[in-house]
Amino acid sequence: RKEVEQDPGPFNVPEGATVAFNCTYSNSASQSFFWYRQDCRKEPKLLMSVYSSGNEDGRFTAQLNRASQYISLLIRDSKLSDSATYLCVVRDAGKSTFGDGTTLTVKP
Amino acid sequence: EAGVAQSPRYKIIEKRQSVAFWCNPISGHATLYWYQQILGQGPKLLIQFQNNGVVDDSQLPKDRFSAERLKGVDSTLKIQPAKLEDSAVYLCASSPTGGWEKLFFGSGTQLSVL
Numbered sequence: 001r002k003e004v005e006q007d008p009g010p011f012n013v014p015e016g017a018t019v020a021f022n023c024t025y026s027n028s029a030s031q032s033f034f035w036y037r038q039d040c041r042k043e044p045k046l047l048m049s050v051y052s053s054g055n056e057d058g059r060f061t062a063q064l065n066r067a068s069q070y071i072s073l074l075i076r077d078s079k080l081s082d083s084a085t086y087l088c089v090v091r092d093a094g095k096s097t098f099g100d101g102t103t104l105t106v107k108p
Numbered sequence: 109e110a111g112v113a114q115s116p117r118y119k120i121i122e123k124r125q126s127v128a129f130w131c132n133p134i135s136g137h138a139t140l141y142w143y144q145q146i147l148g149q150g151p152k153l154l155i156q157f158q159n160n161g162v163v164d165d166s167q168l169p170k171d172r173f174s175a176e177r178l179k180g181v182d183s184t185l186k187i188q189p190a191k192l193e194d195s196a197v198y199l200c201a202s203s204p205t206g207g208w209e210k211l212f213f214g215s216g217t218q219l220s221v222l
Contacts, residue, residue, distance in 0.1 A: 004150075032208045043199060043213035044151065087150055094139070094206040095164060098150035 001026055004090050006099035014107055017078045021102045023071040023088030033064055034089040035073050038101065044087055047073075078106045110134065112214035114200050120220045126188040129217045132181070133202030139163075140177055141211065142185050143199040151199055157183065158206050190221045 006023045013019050025033075033050035048055065050062040050071055061074040071088055083106045088099040113132040121127050133140050138159050143151035154173065156164040160180040168175070172191070177183040187194055197218050201211040 034210065043215050044211075045213070046210040049210070091208060095153065095156065096141075096211060098143075098152070100148070100150045 002099075003027060003097045004088055004099040006088050006102050008100060008102060010103040010105060012105045012107060013078055015078055015080060017106075018074065018076050019078060019104060020075075021073045021086055021088075021104075023073075023099055025069050025071070025088075025090045025097075027090065027092055027097075028066075028069060030069075030090045030092045032091040033062075033071050034091070034096075035060075035062055035071075036087040036089055036098075038085045038087055040084075044098075047086070075104075078104075080106050080108065082106050112200055112202055112212055114198075114214035114217055116217055117215065118218050118220075120222065121190055122222050123192055124189040126186065127190055127219060128184050128186045129198050129200075129219075131183045131185070131200030131214060133183075133200070134212055137202035137204050137212070138180075139203045139206030140183050141201040141203075142175055142183070143201065145197045145199055145216070147196070154185070154198075156206070163206070187219075190219075192221050195219055195221045 004025050035047040036044040037047045038044040050064045054063040059076045063072045085101040085103045087101045090097050140157045142154040145151040154168045155175045157177040175185045197216040199216045200214045
């Protein structure tokens with residue numbers, strides 16, 4: 001079993017749709033969690049950190065369920081510019097483990 | 109603030125040849141990481157340095173891969189000899205302390221082994 005697992009998709013949605021990505025992790029001792037965004041042929045960039053209480057940044061909402069070892073990312077009112085691969089990242093003792101990413105394509 | 113610098117941007121070699129990649133992290137960042145990203149997969153950690161010491165190299169194929177970070181600043185990653193399965197993007201990242209903060213990535217080196 002992989003340490004961090006994501007639904008690979010692809011997710012193809014129309015503009016304005018709401019889309020949710022899920023991620024599960026195996027190490028219960030993991031202490032910090034992130035979502036990164038990676039555009040085609042570009043490096044990953046931090047989208048948002050994920051806090052235990054859940055957090056929101058504009059159209060993006062991240063949630064963490066430690067009991068189920070599950071992280072989610074919700075994107076509301078999808079834009080064409082949201083098309084990218086979204087990587088779930090779990091950090092423990094300074095080591096970051098990446099999921100294989102979920103690809104989103106937003107269409108007009 | 110200057111970002112993480114990597115070179116070259118692209119490299120094409122034949123199998124059994126050698127190749128080296130260079131990375132200069134953000135000034136003042138103590139922790140430097142090398143990741144390998146195969147097409148369709150997430151980045152996989154190869155090696156992590158804290159200043160000029162190795163923290164984690166458990167996934168580095170040491171029979172062919174080597175890395176160093178002399179003086180605790182820039183770093184080189186070498187593959188000798190290369191195999192077809194080494195074709196990937198090699199990403200360098202840095203972070204201030206190696207704790208819970210985010211990683212800053214360079215633009216990567218795309219390696220094709222023919």
